[in-house]
Structures are given as C-alpha cells and as structure tokens.
Amino acid sequence: MLQKKICMLGGFAVGKTSLVRRFVQSIFSETYLTTVGVKIDKKSVALPDKTVDLILWDLAGEDDIGSFRVSYVRGATGLVLVVDGTRAATLAVALTLRERAEAEFGAMPFVLLFNKSDLADRWAISDSEINELRQLGWQIYLTSALSGEHVDDAFRQLASMVTK
Amino acid sequence: MHGLPREVRSWIYNFFYNEHSVAYLKIDAQLCIAAKGGSVKHYGLSSLRIGKPVAEQLEFMEGLLPCPELPYHMAMVELPSGRVADLHLFADNACVWLLFLDATAERDNRQRLQQKAYEMTLLQERERQLNEKLQSTNEALRQSQAGLSREYQRAESLLLNILPASIAERLKADEQIADNHAEVSVLFADIVGFTERARSVGAETTLAILNYFFKAADLLSERYGCEKIKTIGDCVMVVAGLPAARSDHAEALAHYALELRKAVKLERFAGQPLRLRIGIHSGPIVAGVIGKKRFAYDLWGETVNLAARIQTSAEPDEIRISDATHKLLGPDLTCDPLAETELRGTGRVQMWRLPA
Incomplete structure (x- = not known):
C-alpha cells in the first residue's frame, strides 16, 4: 500500500480546508469555519502507473507565524502551499511557513496554490509576480475551491511529484 | 506525585483519566501494534489489529515512525472518528507508546475564540481594502471631474468667443x-x-x-x-x-x-x-x-x-x-x-x- 503524508500550509482563511473538501468530497461551503489543530483526510489518486493514498493534514492557518506548530509536518513528503489571491500578504505567510517546515524536516516537493480565483474583482496578486515565481520552476495553480477550478490538477501534480 | 497521599493521587488519576478518555497503543520495533488499551472505543480504535503495521491501520501515523526525537507531542488532532486528541509519543526500550488524550472540548472552545478573532481580522482587512479602493476611486473621480470642468470651461469660452453671452445661455437651454x-x-x-x-x-x-x-x-x-x-x-x-x-x-x-x-x-x-x-x-x-x-x-x-x-x-x-x-x-x-x-x-x- 502506497500512502504519502501531505501538509496544507498557509495563512488563516486562505481556503486550505475548503480545498481539501473540494478535492476529497467535491463540495464547497460558503461558511468560514476556522480550523484549530489539524484535521486529517485521505484521498486515493490514480496515477498512470500507480495509485497513491494522499493523507492530507489540514493544518490550522496562522495569523502569527510564531505560533505555527511545525511538529505536525513530521513525516510529510509534500506540501500544498495556499495563498489567498485576494489578500496579497498571504503569499509571504505561505512562503515563510514552507521555510519553517523545510528548516525542520528538509526540502520536499510542493505546489503553490493561489486560491479564490473566482473573486476576480478583488484579485490582489499581479500576473508578473506569479510569472516570476513560475520562472523559479515552481508548480503554481490558480484555484477556486468554490468552482473546483484546477483543484484536482494541483493535487494530482503533487501526488506525481511525491511518488517519483 | 510521590509527595501526595494515595487518596489525592488516586483522585487526580481518576479525574484526568475520565476527563481525557485516555487510550494507548504500544508499538514495537517493527512498527506493528503490540498492545492497545484504555478508551480505545472512544477514538474508534477498536478494530485495530495486534501484530499488524500501525501506519496501515492509522493513516495519520504515516511517516511519523521511527521518530528520532521522543517524546513527541501533537496537539488537537482531529481523528477520522471526529474525536479530537492530543497525541503523545514516548519511548520505552525498543517500543513506542502512543497516548490519546481527548481534547475535543478544548479544541471546540479554542475554535470559538479563534473564529471570532479571525472573522474580526478578516473584516478589518476587507474594510481596509474597500477603503483603499474607495479612495482611489474618489481620486479618479476627482481627476475626471477636474478634467471635465476644464473641458467645460474651454467649451464655454469658445462659445462665448463666437456668441454673445446671453445668446450662449439661451442656446445651452436648448432655446430656438x-x-x-x-x-x-x-x-x-x-x-x-x-x-x-x-x-x-x-x-x-x-x-x-x-x-x-x-x-x-x-x-x-x-x-x-x-x-x-x-x-x-x-x-x-x-x-x-x-x-x-x-x-x-x-x-x-x-x-x-x-x-x-x-x-x-x-x-x-x-x-x-x-x-x-x-x-x-x-x-x-x-x-x-x-x-x-x-x-x-x-x-x-x-x-x-x-x-x-x-x-x-x-x-x-x-x-x-x-x-x-x-x-x-x-x-x-x-x-x-x-x-x-x-x-x-x-x-x-x-x-x-x-x-x-
């Protein structure tokens, strides 16, 4: 049995829980319910050559990076970094959380999600900023947990990265 | 605890045990479950099979063992059963013990407070964004109004150059x-x-x-x-x-x-x-x-x-x-x-x- 632990990292209210719910159960709720501690979900992903169970650790978002409990990340093989595309400051939060995780447990594959792409009129991240990050070779997705746009793509991409 | 009378020790033990629904797993060097006990049912752990790998039966254990730094603590982990537990891992010779201490009530309390705080912060952020947008819209409006009024004055002075003022006024009022x-x-x-x-x-x-x-x-x-x-x-x-x-x-x-x-x-x-x-x-x-x-x-x-x-x-x-x-x-x-x-x-x- 092939299973991989994946951690969802990002500031609060960027949509980590909603992305997991969209990916695992194909549902979305408008109601914001903050996560405290961590919730664990599982989803099987069939790749061309194998099937992998992703064990998704949906970590509480933080408004204070200092209170981030990096111990949850032990054993993870990949990260889903989530940014709220309508709140520019959440990009720095996601990148800092990744640094913290990698400082503790070493480098690991990740995908970077700019979430809430359905809120086009409130979008706060410039294309040039996103392109600059793409030039680093990062896997970047503009996702909407509401519509489901690019959500599966992002998780499948990470699944194939962590099983290489 | 050694300085405490037996009755007090016993009371504290019972209080803690009942309050936190303690359950345990003993994991051997092959990372298989060697023993289980306590409130296993409370956490939906009844079906765990002794002698089988723990990570195959408890998904959240994937990647955690072997753990180089024991004891290890993870707070408020929501299990598939819906229970929330503080997980404690500690070593004992070649074995590792995994303790489950119920933290559902604590998590729910924390969540209520956290929810309020984050909603407040989100509202403030949104308010700030809207204010910024309002200000830039106002500025744009002010500029286009200034432009419009310059245009108007220009048109006005052009009109006055070709028409007597009283005629221009009447013409603007659409008079024949x-x-x-x-x-x-x-x-x-x-x-x-x-x-x-x-x-x-x-x-x-x-x-x-x-x-x-x-x-x-x-x-x-x-x-x-x-x-x-x-x-x-x-x-x-x-x-x-x-x-x-x-x-x-x-x-x-x-x-x-x-x-x-x-x-x-x-x-x-x-x-x-x-x-x-x-x-x-x-x-x-x-x-x-x-x-x-x-x-x-x-x-x-x-x-x-x-x-x-x-x-x-x-x-x-x-x-x-x-x-x-x-x-x-x-x-x-x-x-x-x-x-x-x-x-x-x-x-x-x-x-x-x-x-x-």
Missing part, C-alpha cells in the same frame, strides 16, 4: 433663437486693396495683418459694448444694440468706427498704412442662431444688406453712414453730406461721411 430687434446699427469694415497686397506679401504676413485687424475689432467691441458678429474674408461685421437694446446704438457704433480706423492706421500693410472702408446703417434686423453643431449667430434683414452696400461704396479711410444712422447721432458728431448715390438694388440714397 430668432429675435426681432427693431433698432440696431450694423457696421461693415474691410481692408483697402486687400487682395492685391495679400498676393504681394504672402500668406503668413497676410494672416498676421488679418489677425491684427480682427483683434483690434474684438478689443474695441468690448470697450464700446458692441458685438462682433463675424468676419468674411478681410471684412468684419459688428452690431450695436443687441442682444440688449440700447438707444445710443448708432452713436456707439460711430465711435467704434472712428477708433477702429485710428487703431489700424498704426499697422503697415505692404509698405503702406493699413486702411479701411467702413459703412454703417441703422434699422430693424432679425438675429438668430442657425446650425446644430457648428452653429453661428448671425443677423438678417434689409438693414444688413444696405449696411454692406454702403460699406462697399465707401472711399478708402472713409466711414460712410446712412441717413437713418445720421439722424440718430448727437450734435457732437457733425457729418459731411455726400451727394445722393445710386446703390445696387436700393436706388438713390442719401449718405453721410463721419469726419476724420
């Missing part, structure tokens, strides 16, 4: 404009020998001369309360007595003519002083605006036609006025009578010459 004016005086003035001299000095100099002439006509219009109606080639048409009626329209226009003649003499055209032929006639006219986009304020009527013909008949430097105009002048402007002259379309006409 065709007014009868019973008593006005109309003046025409043009440059003597314009066509030939223009040819000899070229377009640029000609334009400068015309500019000088028309500017003088404009300036004097303001000073004498007359209206410059239009220019036709090198000819200017000026009226007194409208849009507001005035009883001294003939006198005003006579003085205007004298000043205009004086003013242009200061300028030279093709080596000679600039000279005019001026004609004035008084009577009723119709004034109005024609056209929709490129509108023009103009005057019509026999008075206008006769004024033009008188002007054409005038000698260089002469201000020739009709008998009607002459009758309206006061005693300070004594005129020389001219011999009755045949004017085209009018017959023989008595005319007068304003003195130099």
Whole structure:
C-alpha cells in the first residue's frame, strides 16, 4: 500500500480546508469555519502507473507565524502551499511557513496554490509576480475551491511529484 | 506525585483519566501494534489489529515512525472518528507508546475564540481594502471631474468667443433663437486693396495683418459694448444694440468706427498704412442662431444688406453712414453730406461721411 503524508500550509482563511473538501468530497461551503489543530483526510489518486493514498493534514492557518506548530509536518513528503489571491500578504505567510517546515524536516516537493480565483474583482496578486515565481520552476495553480477550478490538477501534480 | 497521599493521587488519576478518555497503543520495533488499551472505543480504535503495521491501520501515523526525537507531542488532532486528541509519543526500550488524550472540548472552545478573532481580522482587512479602493476611486473621480470642468470651461469660452453671452445661455437651454430687434446699427469694415497686397506679401504676413485687424475689432467691441458678429474674408461685421437694446446704438457704433480706423492706421500693410472702408446703417434686423453643431449667430434683414452696400461704396479711410444712422447721432458728431448715390438694388440714397 502506497500512502504519502501531505501538509496544507498557509495563512488563516486562505481556503486550505475548503480545498481539501473540494478535492476529497467535491463540495464547497460558503461558511468560514476556522480550523484549530489539524484535521486529517485521505484521498486515493490514480496515477498512470500507480495509485497513491494522499493523507492530507489540514493544518490550522496562522495569523502569527510564531505560533505555527511545525511538529505536525513530521513525516510529510509534500506540501500544498495556499495563498489567498485576494489578500496579497498571504503569499509571504505561505512562503515563510514552507521555510519553517523545510528548516525542520528538509526540502520536499510542493505546489503553490493561489486560491479564490473566482473573486476576480478583488484579485490582489499581479500576473508578473506569479510569472516570476513560475520562472523559479515552481508548480503554481490558480484555484477556486468554490468552482473546483484546477483543484484536482494541483493535487494530482503533487501526488506525481511525491511518488517519483 | 510521590509527595501526595494515595487518596489525592488516586483522585487526580481518576479525574484526568475520565476527563481525557485516555487510550494507548504500544508499538514495537517493527512498527506493528503490540498492545492497545484504555478508551480505545472512544477514538474508534477498536478494530485495530495486534501484530499488524500501525501506519496501515492509522493513516495519520504515516511517516511519523521511527521518530528520532521522543517524546513527541501533537496537539488537537482531529481523528477520522471526529474525536479530537492530543497525541503523545514516548519511548520505552525498543517500543513506542502512543497516548490519546481527548481534547475535543478544548479544541471546540479554542475554535470559538479563534473564529471570532479571525472573522474580526478578516473584516478589518476587507474594510481596509474597500477603503483603499474607495479612495482611489474618489481620486479618479476627482481627476475626471477636474478634467471635465476644464473641458467645460474651454467649451464655454469658445462659445462665448463666437456668441454673445446671453445668446450662449439661451442656446445651452436648448432655446430656438430668432429675435426681432427693431433698432440696431450694423457696421461693415474691410481692408483697402486687400487682395492685391495679400498676393504681394504672402500668406503668413497676410494672416498676421488679418489677425491684427480682427483683434483690434474684438478689443474695441468690448470697450464700446458692441458685438462682433463675424468676419468674411478681410471684412468684419459688428452690431450695436443687441442682444440688449440700447438707444445710443448708432452713436456707439460711430465711435467704434472712428477708433477702429485710428487703431489700424498704426499697422503697415505692404509698405503702406493699413486702411479701411467702413459703412454703417441703422434699422430693424432679425438675429438668430442657425446650425446644430457648428452653429453661428448671425443677423438678417434689409438693414444688413444696405449696411454692406454702403460699406462697399465707401472711399478708402472713409466711414460712410446712412441717413437713418445720421439722424440718430448727437450734435457732437457733425457729418459731411455726400451727394445722393445710386446703390445696387436700393436706388438713390442719401449718405453721410463721419469726419476724420
């Protein structure tokens, strides 16, 4: 049995829980319910050559990076970094959380999600900023947990990265 | 705990055990479950099989073992059963113990508080974003308003340059404009020998001369309360007595003519002083605006036609006025009578010459 632990990292209210719910159960709720501690979900992903169970650790978002409990990340093989595309400051939060995780447990594959792409009129991240990050070779997705746009793509991409 | 009496130790143990629904798993060196106990049912762990790998039965254990830094603590982990547990891992010889301590109530409390705090923060962020947007929208609005008002003022001043102010006002109010004016005086003035001299000095100099002439006509219009109606080639048409009626329209226009003649003499055209032929006639006219986009304020009527013909008949430097105009002048402007002259379309006409 092939299973991989994946951690969802990002500031609060960027949509980590909603992305997991969209990916695992194909549902979305408008109601914001903050996560405290961590919730664990599982989803099987069939790749061309194998099937992998992703064990998704949906970590509480933080408004204070200092209170981030990096111990949850032990054993993870990949990260889903989530940014709220309508709140520019959440990009720095996601990148800092990744640094913290990698400082503790070493480098690991990740995908970077700019979430809430359905809120086009409130979008706060410039294309040039996103392109600059793409030039680093990062896997970047503009996702909407509401519509489901690019959500599966992002998780499948990470699944194939962590099983290489 | 060793300093505490047995009863207290026992009470604390029972209190903690019951409050936190303690369950445990013992995991052996092969990472298989060696034993389980306590409130296993509470956490949905009843079906765990002894002797089988722990990570295959408990997904959240994936990757955690072997753990180089024991004891290890993870707070408030929501299990698939929906229970929330604090997980403690600690070592015992070759084995690892995994303790489950219920933290559902604590998590729920924390969540209520955290939810309020984050919602508040989100609202504040949103408010700040909206305020910024409002400010930039306001700024853009202010700028476009300023631009609009500049445009308006420009249009206004252009309009006032081609129309008398009271007519412009009425035109903006979408009024049809065709007014009868019973008593006005109309003046025409043009440059003597314009066509030939223009040819000899070229377009640029000609334009400068015309500019000088028309500017003088404009300036004097303001000073004498007359209206410059239009220019036709090198000819200017000026009226007194409208849009507001005035009883001294003939006198005003006579003085205007004298000043205009004086003013242009200061300028030279093709080596000679600039000279005019001026004609004035008084009577009723119709004034109005024609056209929709490129509108023009103009005057019509026999008075206008006769004024033009008188002007054409005038000698260089002469201000020739009709008998009607002459009758309206006061005693300070004594005129020389001219011999009755045949004017085209009018017959023989008595005319007068304003003195130099």
